[in-house]
Amino acid sequence: MTQTHKVPFMRIAKRESMPLWHSLLIWLIGLVLALAVSAIVIYAIVHLNPIKIYTAMFEGNFGSERRAWVFLRDMVMLLCIGIGLAPAFRMRFWNIGAEGQILIGGIATAAVMIYGGATMPTWALLVLSVVVSCIAGAIWGGIPGAFKARYGTNETLFTLMMNYVAIQLTSFFVAVWENPYGSNTVGVINQQTQAGWFPAILGQKYLLNILIVMVLTVAMFIYLRYSKHGYEIAVVGESEKTARYIGINVNKVILRTMMLSGAICGLTGFITVAGSSHTISTSTAGGSGFTAIIVAWLAKFNTFVMILVAGLLVFLEKGAIQIASQYNLNDYASEMITGIILFFILGSEFFTHYRLIFRRGKEVE
Amino acid sequence: MEQILSLTQAALVFGTVILFGAVGEILTEKSGNLNLGVPGIMYLGGIAGLAGSFMYEMSTANPIPLVGLLIALLCTLAASLLGGLIYSFLTITLRANQNVTGLTLTIFGSGVANFFGGAMNTMAGGVGQISVAATSGAYRATLPFLDNVGVLSSLGFMVYVALILAFVMSWFLNKTRMGLNLRSVGENPATADAVGINVTKYKYMATCIGAAITGLGGLYYVMDYIKGTWANDAGIERLGWLAVALVIFARWKPKQAIWGSYLFGVLFWLYFYIGGLTRSSQELFKMLPYVVTIVVLIVVSIRRKHENQPPESLGLPYFREDR
Numbered sequence: 001m002t003q004t005h006k007v008p009f010m011r012i013a014k015r016e017s018m019p020l021w022h023s024l025l026i027w028l029i030g031l032v033l034a035l036a037v038s039a040i041v042i043y044a045i046v047h048l049n050p051i052k053i054y055t056a057m058f059e060g061n062f063g064s065e066r067r068a069w070v071f072l073r074d075m076v077m078l079l080c081i082g083i084g085l086a087p088a089f090r091m092r093f094w095n096i097g098a099e100g101q102i103l104i105g106g107i108a109t110a111a112v113m114i115y116g117g118a119t120m121p122t123w124a125l126l127v128l129s130v131v132v133s134c135i136a137g138a139i140w141g142g143i144p145g146a147f148k149a150r151y152g153t154n155e156t157l158f159t160l161m162m163n164y165v166a167i168q169l170t171s172f173f174v175a176v177w178e179n180p181y182g183s184n185t186v187g188v189i190n191q192q193t194q195a196g197w198f199p200a201i202l203g204q205k206y207l208l209n210i211l212i213v214m215v216l217t218v219a220m221f222i223y224l225r226y227s228k229h230g231y232e233i234a235v236v237g238e239s240e241k242t243a244r245y246i247g248i249n250v251n252k253v254i255l256r257t258m259m260l261s262g263a264i265c266g267l268t269g270f271i272t273v274a275g276s277s278h279t280i281s282t283s284t285a286g287g288s289g290f291t292a293i294i295v296a297w298l299a300k301f302n303t304f305v306m307i308l309v310a311g312l313l314v315f316l317e318k319g320a321i322q323i324a325s326q327y328n329l330n331d332y333a334s335e336m337i338t339g340i341i342l343f344f345i346l347g348s349e350f351f352t353h354y355r356l357i358f359r360r361g362k363e364v365e
Numbered sequence: 366m367e368q369i370l371s372l373t374q375a376a377l378v379f380g381t382v383i384l385f386g387a388v389g390e391i392l393t394e395k396s397g398n399l400n401l402g403v404p405g406i407m408y409l410g411g412i413a414g415l416a417g418s419f420m421y422e423m424s425t426a427n428p429i430p431l432v433g434l435l436i437a438l439l440c441t442l443a444a445s446l447l448g449g450l451i452y453s454f455l456t457i458t459l460r461a462n463q464n465v466t467g468l469t470l471t472i473f474g475s476g477v478a479n480f481f482g483g484a485m486n487t488m489a490g491g492v493g494q495i496s497v498a499a500t501s502g503a504y505r506a507t508l509p510f511l512d513n514v515g516v517l518s519s520l521g522f523m524v525y526v527a528l529i530l531a532f533v534m535s536w537f538l539n540k541t542r543m544g545l546n547l548r549s550v551g552e553n554p555a556t557a558d559a560v561g562i563n564v565t566k567y568k569y570m571a572t573c574i575g576a577a578i579t580g581l582g583g584l585y586y587v588m589d590y591i592k593g594t595w596a597n598d599a600g601i602e603r604l605g606w607l608a609v610a611l612v613i614f615a616r617w618k619p620k621q622a623i624w625g626s627y628l629f630g631v632l633f634w635l636y637f638y639i640g641g642l643t644r645s646s647q648e649l650f651k652m653l654p655y656v657v658t659i660v661v662l663i664v665v666s667i668r669r670k671h672e673n674q675p676p677e678s679l680g681l682p683y684f685r686e687d688r
Contacts, residue, residue: 094464096464096468147663147666151663151667154662154675156464156680157610157613157662158659158662158663160401160610161655161658161659162659164652165652165655165656168648168649168651168652169649169652172645175643175645287472290471293464294468294469297462297465329484330484332475332476333476335473336473338473339473339474339477340473342473343455343469343473346461346469353460
């Protein structure tokens, strides 16, 4: 009797590697599909021409010079958090705690502005804010890092919980610094003197935010790709055992990287408080700490690709807010559309790592 | 005395919401899937139940409570199952990262729920104007034989459903063959695969059914906790993350989650009943559930007792080819 082998209709094979432009192309296909699905959803709900909707979205982002600057400001904030998360994720350390680290950095900055505002010049306030917000963020990120290194405590769950401790801490300080009394907000800090605020450069309020983050983008790219630290992070991420074998002090690398990650997230809190909102509240981070996780992951730790991803997400958010006000919807539509688009991009990632092989050996790229 | 009674009651109601979430998430995590979409699934379940009963009560003059109850239940189960299915398809079949997919599900669920919740508020004529009195009343029905038993007299029947579910889940995980198989998938999928357990099927089933149970938490929140209305105040999101915390606190044991959920309820409401607190120190009090969870997480990892650990492969993907 002859044995017959059953060939499955479809099987999956891993791709060796893929040029960057190729995977970007696959994402683009995913994005187009996502926009199409979102358009159908929008049409089903409001019966509006989707093209009009997308035009309105563009208007919302770049319709005026001010809007374009706000777009850039929010994009670099998201980007900055992503940069902070990159080294931790590269090490396969799931820092879900960016939200909290931003708030802690923000609290530190607000404290400097409130207590030093009357006595110190702005440049000193800014320098001091940078230092304390980075230290605060580094501590907030370093605690889970230390426990992970020493006892193997699950970092995903630990950092997640630290977010809510930070949120309550923020509520606490909002109550302490309440101004005016009974408003339950801190109000704009140093509104008269503008002490500790980012100075306008070339007449642009947000240019300094953008410059700082641009420098960080390049620096983190170099740090991860060409420095000894970056190499150590990559090895620990691939295999802790290998790292130990070649003599890397794994505990030290984990702690150092998490402190760095926390410090940059803390710095984001500084940029947000001193450079754009000039106040502190529980919504200072506004969920960006979670969104940035998606940014960092999709960009595969490449800080330049992060610019694209962050830009896309902020574009969607601002666009949806514009639609909401223009067509009298509520702006939670933006979260819904963002969710749909991310599902598609996450799904399309599969095709950058694997290919499908159908029966008869016909291959589909 | 009255204060203690009222605190107990608040804690029981609060605990029930997160108990549903935690029991569902325990089932999911036992298969090795760390689903951070719990708040999103609760949102989906809550809004679907509300929308279903809202449509029903709008369409008839005299809504029958039991029908509203069933419609809401079915809508909730369908919507949260769908949420679990999206997560499963992306992480198991398309091999996307679990954390990122879960967080996306949370963003999506919150968007969908608040979008439609806001829309329904507008349709009904303003925030808090949605009225699903009949259905909500049905969900708040108390058990007749407990009418005179002090603190229990005003608890809706869902409180007991959550309790029973937790016991059933504990029995299922520890005393049945399928539960054993499921745990082995979560501990070491390669070994489970080698002895002929269908890893993919178990992961799909556990994640989807877990999501459906989690969704009931959203339904209970909408129908009983806030009495059949909707407010875009991220209330569900907070509770959803507390449910994730509770899973850790209970060390992946459904029975431990029962008292844990009520303890969280007490910790959450304690500030309300302690006299002489300023508003700022109240905020510090609300930190307690999270701090307690962190302490448990640390202690468990230091003591390394085998039965208290998370499932071995929690959060890790399993691809047969990568073995």
